[in-house]
Amino acid sequence: SQDALLHLVNRLTWKDPNVPFTARQRRQLDELRESDLTKHLDLDQIVAVSCLRNNNRDEAVRIVELARSEPGKAKPWHAELYESLGDSRNAEDVLRKRVEQEPDKLETWLRLVQYDARHGHSAAAAATIAKVMERFKTERPELLEAQSRTAAADWSGAEKAFDQALRRYPDDPTVLLAAADYFERAGNHDRAEACLRHVLDRDP
Numbered sequence: 001s002q003d004a005l006l007h008l009v010n011r012l013t014w015k016d017p018n019v020p021f022t023a024r025q026r027r028q029l030d031e032l033r034e035s036d037l038t039k040h041l042d043l044d045q046i047v048a049v050s051c052l053r054n055n056n057r058d059e060a061v062r063i064v065e066l067a068r069s070e071p072g073k074a075k076p077w078h079a080e081l082y083e084s085l086g087d088s089r090n091a092e093d094v095l096r097k098r099v100e101q102e103p104d105k106l107e108t109w110l111r112l113v114q115y116d117a118r119h120g121h122s123a124a125a126a127a128t129i130a131k132v133m134e135r136f137k138t139e140r141p142e143l144l145e146a147q148s149r150t151a152a153a154d155w156s157g158a159e160k161a162f163d164q165a166l167r168r169y170p171d172d173p174t175v176l177l178a179a180a181d182y183f184e185r186a187g188n189h190d191r192a193e194a195c196l197r198h199v200l201d202r203d204p
Contacts, residue, residue, distance in 0.1 A: 005041075005046075006046070006050075008032070009032070009043075009046055009047055009050050010050050010054070012025060012028050012029050012032065013029065013047060013050040013051045013053075013054050013056055013059065014054045014056070015051075015054055015055060015056040015059070021056060021058065021059055026059070026062075029047060029059075029063075032047075033047060033063075042075075042077070044063055044064070044066065044067040045067075045075075045077045045081075047063050048060045048063040048064050048067070048077075048081050049077075049081065051063060052081065052084055052085070057085060060081065060085065061085065064078055064081050064082065068094070072101055074094045074097035074098050074101060075094075075098075076098070076111065078094045079091045079092075079094040079095050079098075079111075079115070082094065088119060091115065092112075092115060092116075092119075095108075095111055095112045095115050096112065098111070098112070099112055103135070104135075106132070106136055106144075106147075109128060109131070109132050109135075110132075110147065110148065110151040111151075112128055113125050113128045113129055113132070113148060113151040113152050114151045114152070114153075116128065116152075117151065117152040117153045117154075118153070122152075125152045126152075129145075129148040129149070129152060132144065132148050133145060133148070140165060140168075140169060140172070140174070140175060142161050142162075142164040142165035142168060142169075143161075143162075143165045143169075143174070143175050143178060145157075145161040146158050146161035146162045146164075146165055146178070146179075146182065147178070149161055150182055155186065158182060159182075159186070162178075162179045162182055162183075165178075165179065166179055166195075170198075171198075171202055173199050173202065173203065176195045176196070176198055176199045177195070177196075177199060179191075179192075179195045180192045180193075180195035180196045180199075183195065
């Protein structure tokens with residue numbers, strides 16, 4: 001079962017702080033990663049996270065670098081693991097490769113905007129937002145800008161864009177629900193409730 005597998009991974013990745021990780025442990029881990037029994041799982045992620053949880057940082061790095069070595073296989077968890085390791089350079093590199101792999105997936109771009117903003121790279125975040133606005137042609141550009149500004153933690157810019165979207169599309173449920181979610185997270189519960197009630201009034 002999957003529970004048994006997780007327990008096995010936890011046992012194999014455990015490392016005594018005063019004892020080096022052995023070649024035998026590494027071999028057992030690699031055999032498990034390559035087993036047909038685990039093909040349906042992203043076992044590299046499970047193993048790397050378990051290594052990190054068990055203070056086995058070197059092995060976590062080895063696993064994520066093995067996983068990244070496959071062409072076109074940059075994944076969100078690679079960036080998350082590098083961030084947990086304090087390796088911001090590799091985390092950002094993974095996110096930029098994700099954008100190259102999935103240039104038409106908005107969520108991937110917004111993750112990069114979010115990362116740059118979180119790490120104080122305001123110019124890089126602004127440049128990525130400009131690329132988003134240019135690449136993604138939509139009937140609701142104000143909503144797209146609001147989502148991008150939200151990802152960049154530009155709260156005043158996001159609120160302004162949501163206000164513009166609501167004025168232009170006052171009855172659009174997609175805009176209203178996105179605005180409700182934003183206002184709720186921003187602590188403006190009255191505006192969030194007003195958006196939700198308007199959706200229900202339009203489609204009870």
